[in-house]
Amino acid sequence: MxxxxxxxxxxxxxxxxxxxxxxxxxxxxxxxxxxxxxxxxxxxxxxxxxxxxxxxxxxxxxxxxxxxxxxxxxxxxxxxxxxxxxxxxxxxxxxxxxxxxxxxxxxxxxxxxxxxxxxxxxxxxxxxxxxxxxxxxxxxxxxxxxxxxxxxxVQQISQLSDTDTDRIFNWGESAYTNLFPEHQNSQADVQGYYARIYSNGDALGERDGIIYYYDGGTDGTGEIVAVGTISDYLPQAVAAGF
Known part of the structure; x- marks a missing residue:
């Protein structure tokens, strides 16, 4: 509302x-x-x-x-x-x-x-x-x-699965190759996040239905930033064929 x-x-x-x-x-x-x-x-x-x-x-x-x-x-x-x-x-x-x-x-x-x-x-x-x-x-x-x-x-989005998260991560790797230069497999528990860590030091993570980006590259800020929810990004991932 x-x-x-x-x-x-x-x-x-x-x-x-x-x-x-x-x-x-x-x-x-x-x-x-x-x-x-x-x-x-x-x-x-x-x-x-x-x-x-x-x-x-x-x-x-x-x-x-x-x-x-x-x-x-x-x-x-x-x-x-x-x-x-x-x-x-x-x-x-x-x-x-x-x-x-x-x-x-x-x-x-x-x-x-x-x-x-x-x-x-x-x-x-x-x-x-x-x-x-x-x-x-x-x-x-x-x-x-x-x-x-x-x-x-969390109550609104907790029913979404890790499969949905992986679809978003796969879409992110395809859409933002400058941030995520190669495909990585997801890890179940990286400091409390369901996450993928990339060779350039950046990372994608999910916790409680929220998608996070870790700016960990050479010139990165070192911050973990909430960028949206699974509900926000899943339609884009699905539309792109993931």
Whole structure:
């Protein structure tokens, strides 16, 4: 079910969508409840009016948080650039207690916080974020965090088989030869993933119905990035004859 569009918040324009910056969501450990997370932060001048994007999985639950010295705003947009969620002052006040350790900079100055808590993705695909940071001349810390709980999404896709995963991996090897230079057999348990590891250091993995890419080449980032779900890629693999 799609989120209702918030009519009084302007739609993202073409330039904002095209210049948006990706926040990779990677597996997290030691953080209660959340399976994936990604963040943007800094201690200097924040980018001017930035737009960020992340990949969400249908049915998964997401929480977003941003901080800056003065009260920021936090807005979430769908793939068409329509505003579909924003922070509320009631939620922000409650979150200040939970996330109090994030609200002080290295000098002990308190920053303001906005949150969108327990939002459920209505589809698998791209969503956009406007963090609306408001900085002070001296205290310039800023932060944006996206975290996801995949348990609710897993229930929708857990019936898919390893055979479906292999069809996607085979299609990926055919479609992205620059990333996956040769065919590899899948391994049942590579640090918790059903995976294929390639000679260039890159890897494909699947866990709980989510497809991951490991950028492990010579010039790679070393990050494990969620790129989609089996449900997203299986139709493409089938259409290509895999």
């Amino acid at each position: 799609a989120d209702a569009i918030i009519d009084n918040i302007p739609k993202l324009n073409h330039d904002e969508i095209n210049s948006s910056i990706t926040i990779p969501l990677t597996p997290t450990s030691g953080v209660p409840k959340y399976d994936l997370s990604g963040m943007v932060f800094g201690t200097t001048q924040a980018p001017f009016d930035p737009t960020y994007k992340f990949f969400a999985t249908e049915g998964a639950t997401y929480s977003l948080l941003d901080t800056s010295f003065f009260d920021p705003y936090l807005r979430l947009y769908d793939r068409s650039g329509n505003a579909i969620a924003t922070n509320s002052e009631d939620s922000d006040s409650a979150a200040e207690i939970i996330f109090s350790d994030l609200l002080h900079d290295e000098n002990g100055e308190k920053h303001s916080l906005d949150v969108i808590i327990e939002w459920t993705a209505p589809y698998s695909g791209i969503f956009f974020i406007k963090p609306g940071w408001e900085q002070e001349l001296i205290h310039k810390n800023y932060l944006l965090v996206v975290s996801s709980d995949m348990d609710t999404a």
